[in-house]
Amino acid sequence: MLCKICKAKGKREKAVIFIRHHKLALCKNHFLEWFEKQTLKTIKHFSMFNRGEKIGVAVSGGKDSLSLWQLLTEAGFETVGIHISLGIGKDNYSEKSLKLCEKLSEKLNRPLIVFDLKEEFGYTIEEIAKLSGRKDVCSVCGTFKRYLMNKIAIEENLSVVATGHNLDDESAVLLSNTIRWETGYLGRQYPVLSEREGFARKVKPFCFLTEKEIVSYAILKGIDFMETGCPNAKTATSPVYKQALAFLEHKMAGTKFRFYKEFLKKAKPLFEKEAKEEYNLTPCKICGMPTTANVCSVCRILEKIRGVNAKSGKN
């Protein structure tokens, strides 16, 4: 297959990727150009951030977040990497992840902020989940990561945190919320979550790009990334929705893209009023971060497990 853009210019260049839902075969250079353009278009369309802002990029060590960090930096944005080290020992998962983030930090010559859960709190994420009596590590991990990313952004005066969520992630979450008709969540699902008192803005510049496109970008850009997923991820239900969408995508190319895009355009506005619950945010009595309760959920979990261990004499 030949690159469509080269062909239009009368040149013969072999395509390295075929983007099925856009019917687009592209060579390395034109793919990288297209990929960057798509990302910048999304940033502009949703007014995610401006040139003057300092952008925190939440980096896990995976293809999505590392690609995002490199792309934003090369596009001239002032970036800072933020990495939460979770202390997952299996296959040296957390250690390897941190190293890959540090490697890209050096390559891009941009600072990396590292928060080590075990060092700061005394427990790894798996210990926190276990001691607090939660079976679903992924849900506890999500709560801690969202909390810490926001806390670090606020402390470091970063007005915005960018995450590597891609089209496969966003459409799977959308399908999950739709199949259960979680009208409140549907009213909130959006590529931008505005800043409020105590909350940095959250943005997803890769929300219209597929996993396949991002992995291609990462490889063509020579980014070293974690090739295995988190060893705990098998407990999450999102793979089920990803598989259902992959099946629909296989049968009808472009399903994921249209499903998410049309949702934002036509359906999300209808759900919006369902999402507007009135709730008062007050500073958490322990950490000072905004919460609807007296003590925020992260501090509650930490208090609980510290209490448990104090009683059993471990702490």
Next chain:
Amino acid sequence: MLCKICKAKGKREKAVIFIRHHKLALCKNHFLEWFEKQTLKTIKHFSMFNRGEKIGVAVSGGKDSLSLWQLLTEAGFETVGIHISLGIGKDNYSEKSLKLCEKLSEKLNRPLIVFDLKEEFGYTIEEIAKLSGRKDVCSVCGTFKRYLMNKIAIEENLSVVATGHNLDDESAVLLSNTIRWETGYLGRQYPVLSEREGFARKVKPFCFLTEKEIVSYAILKGIDFMETGCPNAKTATSPVYKQALAFLEHKMAGTKFRFYKEFLKKAKPLFEKEAKEEYNLTPCKICGMPTTANVCSVCRILEKIRGVNAKSGKN
């Protein structure tokens, strides 16, 4: 597995079916009782029809519509079967279908109205689709069946037409409308379509019962039905959505049921205003049935193919 209801009464009776999403194992008698109760509950909940009304049952010869006819008749409703004979010759599909409807008509001692497309219009459904230049036979067939069912109901003074659409059908249509965010269709999808001038009420009493439950009912009731689907159905896209839902159902029992039920409760009201387009209905200049144009879509198709054949000397 033992019947749950018999067990509760201290009896040991082998279950013939396990209804996974209700976690209910039932013997023959208790299953039939449960099935009838569910149907009557749906009829009552959505005010589908009352005892005094004469009900047209759209029968194709398949398990769903024939089971519905038998159930409604046995429950004491005054029913009339309506069958559209489409002239599908492959595997003698239409001939066999008609015979099965006639057989049940005799068994139930209820009248059957038969409309033969070839006799009345001069063409089978496949000829109509081909001559009118439509590749998708299923869509033309749907248009003709809806038109004729309504026309016959109006002519026969039947205030309501009941169809055998089941949970698998309804949830697949819902998924298809959702994946494409067809907000107008989503605002109209409901187990009851109210009557208006020139339109009989349309109801779906089996909308919460699965294919598996209905086929079990048909077999246990000794109903003879077409075991093969329509030979043209492979061109329809709904199997793709049915397969996607079957996958989700397999992974998370009850998905289809909750997806459809929660939609009706929580999401449909939000889409309703999207469905309220103002359109004026006037009688079709040819057949007199209500239409938004001068000539209704069925008459337009028939005029077109009669014109084509007149020109080519075939008619």
